[in-house]
Amino acid sequence: MKHIISLLMENEAGALSRVAGLFSARGYNIESLTVAVTEDPTLSRMTIVTAGSDEVIEQIIKQLNKLIDVVKVLDLNDGKYIERELMLVKVKASANFKDEMKRMCDIFRGRIIDVADNSYTIELTGSCSKLDAFLEAIDKTAILETVRTGASGIGRGDRILKI
Amino acid sequence: MFRVHHLIVKNQGFMDSQNNNPTSASKDVINANPTITGAEIVIRCLNEEKVKFVFGYPGGAVLHIYDEIYKQNGFKHILVRHEQAAVHAADAYSRATGTVGVALVTSGPGATNAVTGIATAYMDSIPMVVISGQVPVPAIGLDAFQEVDMVGVTRPCVKHNFLVKDVKDIAATMKKAFYIAATGRPGPVVVDIPKDITAHLAEYIYPKSVEMRSYNPVLKGHSGQIKKAIKLLLEAKRPMIYTGGGLVLGDGSHELVKLARALNYPVTNTLMGLGGYPATDKQFVGMLGMHGSYEANMAMQNCDVLIAVGARFDDRVIGDPKDFLSKKRTIIHIDVDPSSISKRVKIDVPIVGHVQSVLSEMNELLAAEKTTNDISAWWKQIDEWRGVKSMVYANSDIVIKPQYVIEKLWEVTKGEAYVTSDVGQHQMWAAQYYKFDKPRRWINSGGLGTMGVGLPYAMGCQFADKDAQVACVTGEGSIQMNIQELSTCAQYGLPIKVIMLNNRYLGMVRQWQEFFYENRYSESYMDSLPDFVKLAESYGHVGMKITNPADVEGALKEAFAKKDKFVFMDFITDQDENVFPMIAAGKGLADMVLKKDNKERHED
Numbered sequence: 167m168k169h170i171i172s173l174l175m176e177n178e179a180g181a182l183s184r185v186a187g188l189f190s191a192r193g194y195n196i197e198s199l200t201v202a203v204t205e206d207p208t209l210s211r212m213t214i215v216t217a218g219s220d221e222v223i224e225q226i227i228k229q230l231n232k233l234i235d236v237v238k239v240l241d242l243n244d245g246k247y248i249e250r251e252l253m254l255v256k257v258k259a260s261a262n263f264k265d266e267m268k269r270m271c272d273i274f275r276g277r278i279i280d281v282a283d284n285s286y287t288i289e290l291t292g293s294c295s296k297l298d299a300f301l302e303a304i305d306k307t308a309i310l311e312t313v314r315t316g317a318s319g320i321g322r323g324d325r326i327l328k329i
Numbered sequence: 330m331f332r333v334h335h336l337i338v339k340n341q342g343f344m345d346s347q348n349n350n351p352t353s354a355s356k357d358v359i360n361a362n363p364t365i366t367g368a369e370i371v372i373r374c375l376n377e378e379k380v381k382f383v384f385g386y387p388g389g390a391v392l393h394i395y396d397e398i399y400k401q402n403g404f405k406h407i408l409v410r411h412e413q414a415a416v417h418a419a420d421a422y423s424r425a426t427g428t429v430g431v432a433l434v435t436s437g438p439g440a441t442n443a444v445t446g447i448a449t450a451y452m453d454s455i456p457m458v459v460i461s462g463q464v465p466v467p468a469i470g471l472d473a474f475q476e477v478d479m480v481g482v483t484r485p486c487v488k489h490n491f492l493v494k495d496v497k498d499i500a501a502t503m504k505k506a507f508y509i510a511a512t513g514r515p516g517p518v519v520v521d522i523p524k525d526i527t528a529h530l531a532e533y534i535y536p537k538s539v540e541m542r543s544y545n546p547v548l549k550g551h552s553g554q555i556k557k558a559i560k561l562l563l564e565a566k567r568p569m570i571y572t573g574g575g576l577v578l579g580d581g582s583h584e585l586v587k588l589a590r591a592l593n594y595p596v597t598n599t600l601m602g603l604g605g606y607p608a609t610d611k612q613f614v615g616m617l618g619m620h621g622s623y624e625a626n627m628a629m630q631n632c633d634v635l636i637a638v639g640a641r642f643d644d645r646v647i648g649d650p651k652d653f654l655s656k657k658r659t660i661i662h663i664d665v666d667p668s669s670i671s672k673r674v675k676i677d678v679p680i681v682g683h684v685q686s687v688l689s690e691m692n693e694l695l696a697a698e699k700t701t702n703d704i705s706a707w708w709k710q711i712d713e714w715r716g717v718k719s720m721v722y723a724n725s726d727i728v729i730k731p732q733y734v735i736e737k738l739w740e741v742t743k744g745e746a747y748v749t750s751d752v753g754q755h756q757m758w759a760a761q762y763y764k765f766d767k768p769r770r771w772i773n774s775g776g777l778g779t780m781g782v783g784l785p786y787a788m789g790c791q792f793a794d795k796d797a798q799v800a801c802v803t804g805e806g807s808i809q810m811n812i813q814e815l816s817t818c819a820q821y822g823l824p825i826k827v828i829m830l831n832n833r834y835l836g837m838v839r840q841w842q843e844f845f846y847e848n849r850y851s852e853s854y855m856d857s858l859p860d861f862v863k864l865a866e867s868y869g870h871v872g873m874k875i876t877n878p879a880d881v882e883g884a885l886k887e888a889f890a891k892k893d894k895f896v897f898m899d900f901i902t903d904q905d906e907n908v909f910p911m912i913a914a915g916k917g918l919a920d921m922v923l924k925k926d927n928k929e930r931h932e933d
């Protein structure tokens with residue numbers, strides 16, 4: 167099953183490679199990984215999307231906790247959470263695609279943020295599955311390029327990951 | 330926050346060296362606010378940690394540090410002949426004493442030579458601090474001479490590592506390194522220090538304590554879980570106590586013996602856990618696992634309540650986890666590392682905590698209990714399994730049996746020696762036939778299985794306990810992986826006794842080829858062995874070659890009587906001997922293959 171794991175870690179050189187190294191060394195898969203500094207400049211917040219059986223996820227959490235630079239780990243799937251990802255898609259905007267692209271963009275609440283002679287760049291945020299759905303919905307032959315940030319996750323309401 | 334502790338520098342020699350140092354700041358700075366070089370800070374930190382021995386090898390990137398070593402006498406530096414041996418020796422020193430071992434190597438090739446030693450310690454959770462030199466900060470990343478990304482190279486095989494980029498960070502980093510290495514589940518920590526940092530000046534402030542928001546190892550176990558465990562243990566019909574290296578490392582042996590005796594339950598140790606429970610005690614059923622005793626493996630397989638203490642259900646211990654789980658039993662697991670729990674086998678009662686503290690709490694609870702548990706039927710069953718006599722071997726008066734050498738070694742040393750081993754058949758025979766009654770006496774590479782550890786391990790033990798008997802049980806294959814250390818042993822006059830079981834084969838490899846590859850002995854025979862007696866003598870050691878079984882005991886007595894001599898004993902042993910019992914990789918615990926005369930047996 168897919169899990170979104172949030173963690174706080176020391177904002178130190180090498181911390182990211184320790185997490186990435188752990189996943190590759192133990193054969194865990196990473197669907198996406200995002201990391202950036204928090205309001206406290208000594209801490210980074212990371213969101214990892216991974217998949218595995220309950221036992222594997224339990225081991226992943228334990229192994230992450232074992233890393234010396236990791237301050238706190240939270241499996242967002244243990245409660246209610248919100249997940250958002252940003253995607254930029256460059257699509258063909260030739261006559262036969264123009265209208266479809268504008269329409270799909272509206273339906274998915276995206277925005278066209280760059281218009282060139284033959285292409286549009288669309289910005290879209292949402293859950294990973296919404297972004298997947300968008301790519302499914304448009305004509306595949308129209309896609310020139312996609313770039314996704316990977317998911318960021320946050321607990322709902324009182325679920326706060328802080329030290 | 331760090332509580333700081335200032336040191337006032339009075340030493341005249343130190344001031345002189347400052348003035349001679351081209352990089353030192355002006356004298357008035359020193360007077361106003363004493364600053365010293367990074368190299369001297371490193372030395373001060375080691376002194377602060379009461380380090381007695383540093384095992385190392387010099388080179389360009391650590392020359393400033395070596396210069397400070399020259400000027401100090403807080404610890405003794407042991408010059409090895411290869412960096413791998415420095416790390417192994419520091420590792421063994423730690424295993425023997427329970428303190429943090431320290432090794433020092435230069436950048437690049439010095440650092441990479443140390444990696445096998447670091448990985449070996451990591452797999453067995455040995456607390457160590459390895460200091461490596463690095464190219465100067467401005468040169469990092471430029472493929473400078475002798476540059477290697479040590480933090481990157483060692484990341485998967487250290488508990489943690491640091492690259493120190495500011496002289497002001499050295500002291501706090503060293504403090505953290507020792508703290509991280511020794512606490513929680515112990516392990517090696519690498520501190521990589523660029524050369525320029527060891528020349529820069531800073532005030533020396535050694536933190537008195539460390540607090541890290543990201544690292545808080547648990548000590549006490551959950552008392553509810555501990556109560557539950559006691560209850561389960563007292564209700565068991567077929568209980569079993571299974572202990573590993575974690576019991577030895579956590580100094581929990583004393584409490585475990587108390588618990589086991591109070592309960593009168595059978596105890597088995599893993600390869601790493603030998604000595605955790607006295608092997609000559611009647612409750613001890615022997616080592617378990619791939620080459621464990623019949624009774625230990627059968628009891629492990631058929632028990633109804635199992636308590637695992639500082640052990641990790643390794644594949645060499647329980648074989649196929651599916652087979653192990655096909656029998657129903659309730660498992661209690663005490664371990665300091667939460668990630669060891671339910672990793673290979675689902676645990677019913679996990680207790681995360683320091684083994685010594687958890688066991689002592691269990692002993693208190695047990696003392697307050699009125700009930701006792703009679704398990705005589707289970708003991709009767711175990712005695713029947715013991716009757717199989719899986720460790721009996723056919724001795725010979727023509728050719729030396731390796732098992733016989735170890736039995737005699739145990740007798741001659743009265744079971745009190747530090748025994749180090751290399752990796753192979755000889756290792757298994759040493760584990761099976763030397764009865765360890767004390768923890769920290771059996772020193773071997775269990776997790777990584779590193780050939781070549783034996784001799785440097787013996788060096789570490791001899792430095793740890795200079796008057797002790799130290800025996801290195803090795804094979805003619807393994808010993809050649811760090812044979813250069815004969816020179817180190819000569820330099821420091823170490824009276825180690827090498828017990829080489831020379832079967833002219835990479836015996837363990839040959840055994841697998843005999844069993845699983847229809848006797849195709851691919852590259853497991855080694856030609857052109859040296860004359861080990863002459864080799865030993867060339868270093869000024871005593872060499873002995875023993876070919877006759879009748880001479881084994883006398884030779885051992887003669888060797889151990891040479892209290893201040895290094896003796897290299899080349900025992901020419903039976904080439905065809907195999908290690909039994911054996912559970913093939915991936916098989917279940919009851920699938921033991923016994924010795925030929927015992928014939929192959931399977932339990933349902």
Ligand SMILES: Cc1ncc(C[n+]2csc(CCOP(=O)(O)OP(=O)(O)O)c2C)c(N)n1
Nearest residue numbers: 753754755780804805806807834835836837
């Ligand atoms: C560094 C290293 N290389 C290879 C191996 C694989 N290996 C395990 S046991 C063994 C044979 C050891 O031979 P020897 O030291 O003569 O011991 P014996 O088994 O004959 O007692 C080998 C090659 C290893 N464990 N370590």
Ligand SMILES: [Mg+2]
Nearest residue numbers: 804805834836
């Ligand atoms: Mg051999």
